[in-house]
Amino acid sequence: MNSINTSNYPIHFKTSSYTELNTHLKTANYSKIFVLVDQNTHEFCLPYFLSNLETDLEVEIIEIEAGEIHKNIETCSGVWNVLSELEADRKSLLINLGGGVITDLGGFVASTFKRGMAYIQVPTTLLSMVDASIGGKTGVDLGHLKNQIGVINTGEMVLIDINYLNTLPENQMRSGLAEMLKHGLIYSEDYWNKFTALEKLSLDDLDVLIHESIDIKNQIVEKDPLEHHVRKTLNYGHTLGHAIESYYLSQPDKTAFLHGEAIAIGMILASFISTKLTGFSTETCQHIKDTIVDVFGQPKISGKDIQPIIDLLKFDKKNEHGKINFVLLEAIGKPKINCQVENNLIFDAFNFYNS
Template sequence: MQSIKANDYSIHFLQNSYQYLNEQIEKVNYSTIFILVDSNTNEYCLPYFLPYLETTKPIEIIEIEAGEEQKNIETCVEIWKILTELGGDRKSLIINLGGGVITDIGGFVASTFKRGIDFINIPTSLLAMVDASVGGKNGVDLGSLKNQIGVINVPKMVLIDTEYLANLPQNEMRSGLAEMLKHGLIYDKNYWEKFIDLSKIDLADLDQLIHRSVEIKNEIVSQDLTENGIRKSLNFGHTLGHAIESYFLENPEKKTLLHGEAIAVGMILESYISYRKNLISETDLEHIKKTLLNYFEKVNFEEKDIQPILDLLIHDKKNEYGKVQFCLLNSIGKTIYNQEADNELINKAFQYYNT
């Protein structure tokens, strides 16, 4: 499968990708190789990965607990301390072997340790493959507020090997599917239509769908790395989706939502806002809602939930001059960004979702 050229790095696919990793290690002559894993990828992914790593350089494994709640500055401090204690220097390499939490934290730690060392992302979840590990965004949450602290800094390379998905739970697969569906909605109508009936898709098709999803994100990011223009289209579903995810994360009465589950809700809500602004037809709106609810269980919102979610919108990273900024659909496959929506319209979007 053909590699994809990104901003100053490449994204390689399947088992052949490891040759690029080994060539990079030999070329740069790293002093130490650190592999960042969580408790799940240490058990299920590291034994698969290590035989592909051809080097005589010292290798150190750094493990953190699994879960979004680990994605904070305290975890980074512990990793920085371990790197220091194990003799990490400017010529060290960090390999991030895991899902979006690992690639986000690992990229941020590497970008700030000794003012920046090399890192390589090997995503092991579908979400990380098609979203988190591509595009140069690295960072952590601030309490329950998503991705408030971070940097934009690209890895030396990304290796995408779908063999890691063999042990991924079904709900985690669906979480990644949400970002793939988003890529179709914002950029490629033909790609969106491939997901209408997943029962016809086999594993070989999945590899091609992942490749196209990464290609779409990379085509957008390559035009606008620092998110001043078209990259904002990737935020479709995320303005409300992130607020919903944060609210459910911090509320002990609520079942925590995976990222993709919250984004799926956000895409329906923001599709409704798009419809009310005469950007998409009612037929398109109903089609989007039906397709997303085919894959994602409906989330129950009570009236008391809405205002706290609206309050969280003010913390969204995309806000400018105190105003909440939405990316909306301008037909299936196209977007329009820097759009505003008042609380009355957002409330009506929740009413639409609940009916």
């Protein structure tokens, strides 16, 4: 499978990605290599990764606790301290082996330690392969507020090896599918239509779709690296999706949503709102809902939780000049950015989702 060359770094696929990595390590003159993992990737992914790594350099493993709840400055501080204690310098390399928490946090740690050290992303979840590791967005949460602290800074390369997906539970696989569905909705109806019969897809089909999804995201990012205009379309479903995710993370008596699960709900909500504000087809909106519910189920959002979720919208990163900006659809593959939405319409959207 062909590599994708972005303006700043290459994305390599399958086992040939390790050939590219090892060639890079021989020529880059790094002082030391650090591999960031969590408990899960330490056990299930690290042995396989190290078996493919060829280097005479010293390799140190840094482990953090797994889960979105640990994607914060406190965890960063712990990793920064370990790097310092192990005498990392600006010529050291940090390899982030894990899902979106690891790639987001690890990229941020590398971008800020001693004002910047090199890093490489090795995503091990579907979500991190098609979204978190692509495009140079790094960062952590502020309390339960998603991705409030971070920088856009690309690494040296991204390695996509779907063998890691064999270690994933089913809900984590579904979580990644949400971002792939989003790429179809904002960019390509043909790509969206490939997901209408998910039960017929083989692992080889998924391999091809992952490559196509990454290519779609990269094309959007290349046009707008710093998210001033078209890159905002990648936030489709994320305005309310992130608010839902943040709200449930903050409620110890509620079961938290995975990122993709929350974004899936957010996409249904945004599709409904689109029917009211941009002329989006109500029939297509219902088709989107049916497709997403078939994959993710339909966990209900209690009426008493809707207003607290709406209250969190003021923290969304796309907001400008005090305005909450949504990404909506005029048609599949035709998104519209910087849309304002009244609260009563958001309540209507939740009623549509719950129905």
